[in-house]
Amino acid sequence: MNPTVCVPRDSGAVSLGAGEVADAIAAEAGRRRADLTLVRNGSRGLYWLEPMVEVETARGRLAYGPVAPSDVASLFDANFLAGGQHRLALGPTAEIPYLRNQQRLTFARVGVTDPVSVDDYVGHGGYRGLERALAMNGAQIVEEVTLSGLRGRGGAGFPAGIKWKTTLGVEAAQKYIVCNADEGDSGTFSDRMIMEGDPLLLIEGMTIAAIAVGATEGLIYLRSEYPDALRTLNEALAAAARKGYLGANLCGSGKAFNLEVRVGAGAYICGEETAMLESLEGRRGMVRFKPPLPAISGLFGRPTIINNVITLASVPVILERGANFYKDYGMGRSRGTLPIQLAGNVSHPGLIEKAFGVSLREIVYGYGGGTASGRPVRAVQVGGPLGAYFPESMLDLPLDYEALAANGGLLGHGGVVVFDDTVDLAQQARYAMEFCALESCGKCTPCRIGSTRGVELIDQLVAGNRESAQVLRELCDTMTAASLCALGGLTPLPVMSALKHFPQDFGLAPEGTPSGSALR
Amino acid sequence: MSHQAVPGDAVSKRAPVNRRGTRCDSVIRKKEMAKQLDKSAVEAIANALKGKPGALMPILRRVQDELGWIPPDSIPLLAQILNLSRAEVYGVVSFYHDFRREPPARNVIKVCRAESCQAMGGVALANHIKQRLKCEFGATSADRVFTLEPVYCLGNCACSPAVVINGELIGRTTSERFDAALARLEARLR
Numbered sequence: 001m002n003p004t005v006c007v008p009r010d011s012g013a014v015s016l017g018a019g020e021v022a023d024a025i026a027a028e029a030g031r032r033r034a035d036l037t038l039v040r041n042g043s044r045g046l047y048w049l050e051p052m053v054e055v056e057t058a059r060g061r062l063a064y065g066p067v068a069p070s071d072v073a074s075l076f077d078a079n080f081l082a083g084g085q086h087r088l089a090l091g092p093t094a095e096i097p098y099l100r101n102q103q104r105l106t107f108a109r110v111g112v113t114d115p116v117s118v119d120d121y122v123g124h125g126g127y128r129g130l131e132r133a134l135a136m137n138g139a140q141i142v143e144e145v146t147l148s149g150l151r152g153r154g155g156a157g158f159p160a161g162i163k164w165k166t167t168l169g170v171e172a173a174q175k176y177i178v179c180n181a182d183e184g185d186s187g188t189f190s191d192r193m194i195m196e197g198d199p200l201l202l203i204e205g206m207t208i209a210a211i212a213v214g215a216t217e218g219l220i221y222l223r224s225e226y227p228d229a230l231r232t233l234n235e236a237l238a239a240a241a242r243k244g245y246l247g248a249n250l251c252g253s254g255k256a257f258n259l260e261v262r263v264g265a266g267a268y269i270c271g272e273e274t275a276m277l278e279s280l281e282g283r284r285g286m287v288r289f290k291p292p293l294p295a296i297s298g299l300f301g302r303p304t305i306i307n308n309v310i311t312l313a314s315v316p317v318i319l320e321r322g323a324n325f326y327k328d329y330g331m332g333r334s335r336g337t338l339p340i341q342l343a344g345n346v347s348h349p350g351l352i353e354k355a356f357g358v359s360l361r362e363i364v365y366g367y368g369g370g371t372a373s374g375r376p377v378r379a380v381q382v383g384g385p386l387g388a389y390f391p392e393s394m395l396d397l398p399l400d401y402e403a404l405a406a407n408g409g410l411l412g413h414g415g416v417v418v419f420d421d422t423v424d425l426a427q428q429a430r431y432a433m434e435f436c437a438l439e440s441c442g443k444c445t446p447c448r449i450g451s452t453r454g455v456e457l458i459d460q461l462v463a464g465n466r467e468s469a470q471v472l473r474e475l476c477d478t479m480t481a482a483s484l485c486a487l488g489g490l491t492p493l494p495v496m497s498a499l500k501h502f503p504q505d506f507g508l509a510p511e512g513t514p515s516g517s518a519l520r
Numbered sequence: 521m522s523h524q525a526v527p528g529d530a531v532s533k534r535a536p537v538n539r540r541g542t543r544c545d546s547v548i549r550k551k552e553m554a555k556q557l558d559k560s561a562v563e564a565i566a567n568a569l570k571g572k573p574g575a576l577m578p579i580l581r582r583v584q585d586e587l588g589w590i591p592p593d594s595i596p597l598l599a600q601i602l603n604l605s606r607a608e609v610y611g612v613v614s615f616y617h618d619f620r621r622e623p624p625a626r627n628v629i630k631v632c633r634a635e636s637c638q639a640m641g642g643v644a645l646a647n648h649i650k651q652r653l654k655c656e657f658g659a660t661s662a663d664r665v666f667t668l669e670p671v672y673c674l675g676n677c678a679c680s681p682a683v684v685i686n687g688e689l690i691g692r693t694t695s696e697r698f699d700a701a702l703a704r705l706e707a708r709l710r
Binding site: 011012014015016045047050183184185186187188189191192224225226227228262263264265266267268279280281282283284285300341342343344345349350351372381385415417418419420423428431435438439 | 573574575576577578580581584602608611612615616617618619634635636638639640671672673674675676677678679680682687689690691692
C-alpha cells in the first residue's frame with residue numbers, strides 16, 4: 001500500500017505555507033517516482049509546529065514540523081515516508097505532550113481524518129451518534145442532551161437541552177436549526193478548526209438537533225472572513241448528501257433535513273443570535289427585543305434552535321457515548337470539555353481541549369510555554385473582545401463559567417490571549433470601547449453613544465484628567481445595566497478590569513494607596 | 521462606522537474632459553458600457569437567487585464577490601426585483617462592513633487589528649503597511665493600486681499577526697514577510 005502523507009488544509013497552516021509544502025511533496029514524489037497518497041487533513045492545533053506533515057507508518061502516525069518547502073527534498077533523503085530520522089522529526093503525533101495531555105472529545109478527529117470524506121468520518125466513529133438518535137424519539141434525545149449538562153459554547157453558557165426542549169414543545173409546520181458560525185470574537189478559532197477540519201461533525205450535530213425537535217431546514221451562518229471554511233463545508237455538505245446523510249430521506253429513516261450555508265458580511269454584531277436572524281432574513285443586523293425567544297419564534301417567526309458550532313459539534317459524542325460519559329468531565333455547573341484557544345504573545349499557541357476547571361496558569365505556562373517574546377506575562381484576556389484582562393497574579397483562576405464570572409470576567413468562547421509587559425492596558429481599554437463603537441448596531445443608546453463617550457473619557461483620563469475615572473465607571477455601569485445585548489453590556493468588562501488591575505497605565509495610583517481613592 | 525458619500529453623487533457624475541477641455545466621448549462610452557454590464561450582472565444574480573428566503577443578503581454577497589463592490593445603480597434595481605423600498609436595500613448595503621460602495625483598487629490588502637495580533641506587534645506592522653502602500657485604513661492609494669481595509673479577527677490568532685493579500689491569508693507576518701509578498705505581487709503586476 002502507498003504510504004499516506006497528511007498536510008493540513010487548515011487555513012492557519014496554509015497561511016504558513018502548507019499549500020506550498022503539499023505541492024513540493026507531490027512534485028518531489030513525482031521526481032523520485034515515489035508512490036504516496038497525499039491527504040489534506042485538518043490541523044492538530046499545534047500551530048507553532050505548522051505546517052506539520054504527518055506520515056502513516058507501521059509505528060503509527062509520525063509528525064515532522066514546522067516544514068518549509070525547502071525542507072522537502074531532505075525529508076525524502078531521510079526516508080520520511082518510512083519514518084526516517086530528520087531534524088524536524090517530532091516522533092509519534094499522539095505522543096507530543098501538548099496533544100497527549102488533552103482530552104479531545106469534540107476535536108477527536110480534527111487533524112486525523114480527511115475532512116470531506118464520509119468514509120473516513122464513519123471509519124473513525126462518525127455518525128454513531130446519529131444512528132443512536134434515529135432509534136430514539138425527540139423527547140429522549142433532548143433528555144440526553146439536558147442530562148449531559150452541555151451549555152452553549154458561544155459565550156452565554158445557556159443549557160442547550162433547555163433550549164431544545166422549548167422548541168420541541170412548540171407545534172409548528174416549520175422549525176429551523178441555525179448554527180451560529182459567526183465566530184467574531186477575536187482570539188478564537190475553534191469553530192473555524194471544526195469547520196475546516198471535521199465539518200461532518202457539525203453536520204451530524206445539526207442533524208441530531210433537527211430530528212430531536214422535528215426541524216427539516218438548517219442554516220449555517222458563516223462569517224465572511226472564513227472563505228476556506230466555506231469551501232470545506234460545502235464540499236462536506238455535498239459529500240454527506242451523496243451518501244444519504246442529508247436530504248429528503250436521511251439514512252432511510254423517512255425524515256428530511258436540508259442544510260445550507262449562508263455567508264455574513266463582516267458585522268460582529270451578527271454573532272448575537274437575534275441580529276443573526278435579522279441578517280438571515282435579509283435585513284440590517286439589528287438586535288431584536290426578547291421575548292419572544294427564538295426557540296419559540298425565531299427565523300421567519302418559526303421555532304428555531306440557535307447554537308454555535310462547538311455546541312452542536314459536542315452533540316454527536318453525547319449521543320454516541322451517553323450523557324453520563326460527557327458529564328463526568330468538568331467541574332461544578334460547567335460539564336464536559338472546552339476547546340481552549342491559546343493565542344497572542346505565547347510560545348506555543350494552539351487548540352487545547354480540556355475538561356472545564358483547568359487553570360489559566362497551566363494553559364499559559366504549561367501548554368503555552370510563556371510568552372513568545374521571552375518577556376514576562378503581564379496580562380491575559382479571556383473570552384474575546386468582551387472578556388476581562390487578568391493580571392499575572394490571577395492566573396490560578398480555573399476556566400469555568402462561574403469562577404470567571406465571580407472574578408469580573410467571562411469565559412466567552414474560550415479564547416485566551418496573552419500579552420507581555422510591553423502592553424499598555426489603557427490602550428487596550430480604549431480599543432475595547434472603539435471596537436464597540438465600530439460594531440454597535442445602533443439600536444440602543446448606551447451602546448451606540450456610550451462606546452464613543454467611553455473612548456473620549458479614556459483619552460481624557462490618560463491625558464491626566466483624573467475625574468474622568470469616576471465618569472467612566474458610571475458610564476460602564478449604565479452600559480452594563482441598560483444595553484440591549486451583550487455587546488454594549490459586556491464592553492465594560494475589558495475596560496473596568498483594565499482600570500482595576502492596571503490603574504498605573506491610566507496614570508492613576510495603584511489601589512489601596514490614598515490617591516487611588518477615585519478607584520473606589 | 522465611517523459613512524462615505526453616496527456613490528453616484530454630483531462629483532463623480534461630472535463628465536471627464538481631455539486636456540483641451542472637450543468631452544472624451546470614448547471614456548464616457550466605456551463607462552456607460554461598464555455600467556450596463558454591471559447592471560445586467562446584478563440583474564442575473566438577483567433573478568437567480570430571488571426565490572430564496574431572505575434573498576437580499578445572498579444576492580448582495582454574490583454581487584460583491586463578482587463585481588468587487590455594490591454599484592449604486594444596483595440599489596433601485598434590487599429594490600424593484602425584491603419588492604423592497606430603495607431605503608431598505610440601501611440600509612442593508614450601508615450596514616455591513618463588507619459591502620463596498622466604491623470600487624476597490626485591483627489589490628485589496630486586509631490587516632487584522634484585533635487583540636491577538638496587537639499582542640504580536642500588529643500595530644507596528646499596520647503602520648509599516650500604511651507607509652508602504654501610502655494609504656490609510658479604509659482608503660485606496662492615490663495611484664489606485666491598493667485598497668487597505670481593517671479587519672477584526674481572521675481566526676488566525678494562533679499565527680498572529682495576520683494579513684490578507686488579495687484573498688490569500690498570511691500568518692506570522694513580519695514587515696519583511698509583508699514586503700516580500702508585496703514584491704512578488706508587484707513583480708506580477710509589472
